[in-house]
Amino acid sequence: MNQAITGIMTNAGKAYITTATLQNKGLEVTELVFANIPGLNEQETRNPSEKMPGGAQIVYRRNIDTSGYVDANTVAWAVVLEQDIGDFDYNWIGLVTRNGTLLAVDYLPLQRKRQGVNNVHNRSFVLKFAAAAALARITIPAQSWMFDYSPQIDALTLLATSNATAQINNMRRTVRNYFLNKNFSNFSKELS
Incomplete structure (x- = not known):
């Protein structure tokens, strides 16, 4: 601080x-x-x-x-x-x-x-x-000696947000593709 x-x-x-x-x-x-x-x-x-x-x-x-x-x-x-x-x-x-x-x-x-x-x-x-x-x-x-870290913190926040958004989008695509490429009834059998 x-x-x-x-x-x-x-x-x-x-x-x-x-x-x-x-x-x-x-x-x-x-x-x-x-x-x-x-x-x-x-x-x-x-x-x-x-x-x-x-x-x-x-x-x-x-x-x-x-x-x-x-x-x-x-x-x-x-x-x-x-x-x-x-x-x-x-x-x-x-x-x-x-x-x-x-x-x-x-x-x-x-x-x-x-x-x-x-x-x-x-x-x-x-x-x-x-x-x-x-x-x-x-x-x-x-x-x-007075250094303003705000630009670096803003850049790190943007990077973290971008990475999190990309990961969420990748997970959505993976789940959607899994269900589109598989018959849901087969998926249910795999779970049992």
Whole structure:
């Protein structure tokens, strides 16, 4: 499962970026925080005054695995939740800096991360703001690691559907030809 998260910047995140810019420091984004907040509606407007959830609601923290720019004003940070990570549910994701500032947040429909073979979640948090790539000091294009598998999945689905349809049609022809070429009464005798 690969999903780009496009949340909002918090007020604290905006202040952090302003300070980092004035001090000529890059953005030190270090982790994604996953939380399960009961009653959270992913359709709600994101709250720019959002604070970090309480410790009991935080279900997992993950250091950023990679980052990249989409364009001069859009950057992405990504993590991979491997198959040995879990079990937990989450509906809130926060992007956090080295000094603990909650830079950005997003709400999701409840996601289930279970430990097990082939249960891997790829999460990218994308933010858009003026001169994002330069301010974050990100020089690697996100396209180098953000890969859209949709065309391959669509092609495999089409291939599987075509093969299944061909097999069903072949079975129909085989059964129809069998009954056309044989007397049904002989077929009944063969079964007994």
